[in-house]
Amino acid sequence: MSEVQECHLEKIDDYRWRIPKSYKGGMRVPGIIYADEKLLKDIRQDKAVEQVANVAFLPGIVNASLAMPDIHWGYGFCIGGVAATDIENGGVISPAGVGYDINCGVRMLKTSLFYNEIKDKIKDLTYALFNDVPSGVGSKGDIRVGVKEEKEILVKGAAWAVAKGYGTQDDLECTEEFGAMQGADPQAVSERAYERGKAQSGTLGSGNHFLEIQVIDQLYDSELCDTFGLNLGQVTIMIHSGSRGLGYQVCDDYVRSMVHCLQKYNISVPDRQLGCAPVNSPEGKEYLAAMKCAANYAWANRQCLMHLTRGVFERVLNKSWQKMGMELIYDVAHNIAKIEKYNIDGKEKSLCVHRKGATRAFGPGNPALPARYKKTGQPVIIPGDMGRNSYLLVGTKKAEEETFGSTCHGAGRLKSRTAASRSINVGVLLKDLESKGIMVKASGRDTLVEEAPQVYKDVNEVVNVVHNAGISKRVCRMRPLGVIKG
Amino acid sequence: MSRSMVRLHHGPLNFCKAKICSQSHQVQNYEVFEHTADIGLRIKGKDLKELFQNAGLAVFQVSSRRQYVKNKAHTDIIIKQKAENLDELFINWLNELLSISAAKGIIFHNIKIRSLQDKALEALATGSSVENYRVNTEIKAATYHQLKIEQINGAWVAEVILDV
Numbered sequence: 001m002s003e004v005q006e007c008h009l010e011k012i013d014d015y016r017w018r019i020p021k022s023y024k025g026g027m028r029v030p031g032i033i034y035a036d037e038k039l040l041k042d043i044r045q046d047k048a049v050e051q052v053a054n055v056a057f058l059p060g061i062v063n064a065s066l067a068m069p070d071i072h073w074g075y076g077f078c079i080g081g082v083a084a085t086d087i088e089n090g091g092v093i094s095p096a097g098v099g100y101d102i103n104c105g106v107r108m109l110k111t112s113l114f115y116n117e118i119k120d121k122i123k124d125l126t127y128a129l130f131n132d133v134p135s136g137v138g139s140k141g142d143i144r145v146g147v148k149e150e151k152e153i154l155v156k157g158a159a160w161a162v163a164k165g166y167g168t169q170d171d172l173e174c175t176e177e178f179g180a181m182q183g184a185d186p187q188a189v190s191e192r193a194y195e196r197g198k199a200q201s202g203t204l205g206s207g208n209h210f211l212e213i214q215v216i217d218q219l220y221d222s223e224l225c226d227t228f229g230l231n232l233g234q235v236t237i238m239i240h241s242g243s244r245g246l247g248y249q250v251c252d253d254y255v256r257s258m259v260h261c262l263q264k265y266n267i268s269v270p271d272r273q274l275g276c277a278p279v280n281s282p283e284g285k286e287y288l289a290a291m292k293c294a295a296n297y298a299w300a301n302r303q304c305l306m307h308l309t310r311g312v313f314e315r316v317l318n319k320s321w322q323k324m325g326m327e328l329i330y331d332v333a334h335n336i337a338k339i340e341k342y343n344i345d346g347k348e349k350s351l352c353v354h355r356k357g358a359t360r361a362f363g364p365g366n367p368a369l370p371a372r373y374k375k376t377g378q379p380v381i382i383p384g385d386m387g388r389n390s391y392l393l394v395g396t397k398k399a400e401e402e403t404f405g406s407t408c409h410g411a412g413r414l415k416s417r418t419a420a421s422r423s424i425n426v427g428v429l430l431k432d433l434e435s436k437g438i439m440v441k442a443s444g445r446d447t448l449v450e451e452a453p454q455v456y457k458d459v460n461e462v463v464n465v466v467h468n469a470g471i472s473k474r475v476c477r478m479r480p481l482g483v484i485k486g
Numbered sequence: 487m488s489r490s491m492v493r494l495h496h497g498p499l500n501f502c503k504a505k506i507c508s509q510s511h512q513v514q515n516y517e518v519f520e521h522t523a524d525i526g527l528r529i530k531g532k533d534l535k536e537l538f539q540n541a542g543l544a545v546f547q548v549s550s551r552r553q554y555v556k557n558k559a560h561t562d563i564i565i566k567q568k569a570e571n572l573d574e575l576f577i578n579w580l581n582e583l584l585s586i587s588a589a590k591g592i593i594f595h596n597i598k599i600r601s602l603q604d605k606a607l608e609a610l611a612t613g614s615s616v617e618n619y620r621v622n623t624e625i626k627a628a629t630y631h632q633l634k635i636e637q638i639n640g641a642w643v644a645e646v647i648l649d650v
Contacts (some may be wrong), residue, residue, distance in 0.1 A: 046522045
């Protein structure tokens with residue numbers, strides 16, 4: 001018997017595999033995994049497939065429990081999971097479908113600089129970014145606010161930062177949800193969460209979070225590249241961070257309460273970490289209001305990080321950021337729950353779409369997009385590992401039809417941290433990266449080893465799947481030049 | 487992850503010995519097991535009190551190493567937790583430690599469980615400034631995913647996955 005049969009996966013087509021409802025009693029819908037045969041071999045090595053099946057138990061889940069090709073073992077949901085629940089039909093919201101780092105996400109800036117013009121400055125820029133952008137575990141920034149202002153951040157999100165002079169209105173237009181979800185209620189956030197997030201605005205954090213100077217090394221769609229103003233050799237910047245300690249505490253607070261909701265609402269799930277409550281219940285509404293606060297905090301955070309980045313480029317290259325064309329392409333969330341409308345069996349329904357390690361990928365014409373992206377579809381930013389590539393894609397109508405407007409969020413982890421520590425030598429790693437023209441600065445050597453390219457899947461293979469499956473479309477590819485790790 | 491070690495369908499987990507931190511004043515008893523993205527801990531204790539104590543210390547020992555003496559002050563914090571069952575008490579206990587640690591900027595190096603029943607505990611946790619430590623990994627929370635707490639041959643064993 002092949003491994004695929006052992007895992008109960010049925011081939012739908014070259015890029016989709018089904019976990020039938022019959023796999024586990026209690027599954028309300030099947031599971032569908034987006035992957036090719038090669039990636040599927042990696043996916044089968046851990047417990048992610050089980051987790052896709054477990055998510056299919058959630059009350060109100062619609063169509064299927066979905067997983068993107070960067071799927072790997074998480075807690076509760078797999079990482080790379082998408083699940084939509086029908087709110088009018090008892091659909092639930094689960095903090096596990098969002099994760100501890102609420103609105104962990106990524107933004108991409110373009111510049112009018114070309115690699116050949118600034119290749120001698122990459123080292124200076126990398127060192128200056130490492131110096132000016134706070135990073136590492138528990139890092140604290142220079143942006144200090146009182147409790148009243150912190151509550152303002154939770155409601156206004158990136159607009160708070162712009163009002164402080166840390167950006168422009170154009171930045172907000174180029175941010176998912178325009179940088180703030182409506183309906184955030186600071187009263188739903190605990191005092192401990194405020195305390196835990198204190199002084200962390202404008203900080204990168206640690207783990208897989210990063211700030212990278214990149215260069216475009218491949219164009220896939222010349223028309224879209226022209227529209228976005230992107231060319232071969234052009235320098236871009238990518239920032240990956242989230243809601244820091246505030247988001248972790250919001251998730252922790254609500255996992256505590258949602259575990260009790262399982263009994264209260266007579267919900268049966270195979271993993272208590274999938275604790276959840278109907279979206280329309282008091283507990284569901286309160287979590288959503290708190291989650292939005294953390295999401296808005298994260299958008300403010302990435303806006304502040306971009307402001308610091310622009311400042312570094314101005315100082316090192318002695319030009320204003322406007323003259324260097326440092327414009328935001330887009331900012332996407334990849335750990336979030338959203339209320340979105342979809343046509344299900346001929347009826348428009350309000351769904352609660354969980355994206356746990358998955359990126360929104362709305363196609364052309366979607367009303368949620370700003371005017372400038374109405375024709376192109378939503379920019380989708382997919383970071384890879386520090387040694388290979390990252391991508392700019394756009395969302396598609398097919399994604400809206402098949403995956404609740406969702407696609408992958410990155411390369412996806414392949415090896416554990418302990419396996420990385422055993423097999424990777426930091427000196428060899430740094431030399432290898434240097435030989436590829438990649439300068440790395442990190443707060444800790446352990447982070448470097450745990451985040452080495454070989455612990456990740458090849459993002460090129462992951463993106464091939466989402467492109468070929470039609471749930472997003474390649475625009476261009478970047479490679480790293482300078483990397484800041486927490 | 488070593489492909490042969492972790493299999494689908496709840497295959498056996500393999501364990502590797504964790505590094506034991508030299509700064510600890512207490513005998514530790516935990517191992518790290520592999521998880522693709524996060525950290526799995528298997529903790530032992532001769533009784534429940536020791537299990538909770540060892541688990542509390544393990545989450546800090548696995549993520550930080552004492553390296554400096556920048557701040558000599560020690561902080562004692564009394565922690566009280568209530569829950570509806572033992573599993574919940576265990577998760578709440580670990581998350582309370584992590585939460586206080588992050589909010590106050592301290593790493594706990596000594597724990598005394600003063601009282602422990604199935605649904606409540608009181609403990610004294612002692613820590614010092616995070617400035618004295620090299621923190622390798624940020625642990626966001628302890629999760630219920632595949633949580634196990636069981637008595638084996640008279641001793642207590644817990645398995646827990648930490649989100650990092």
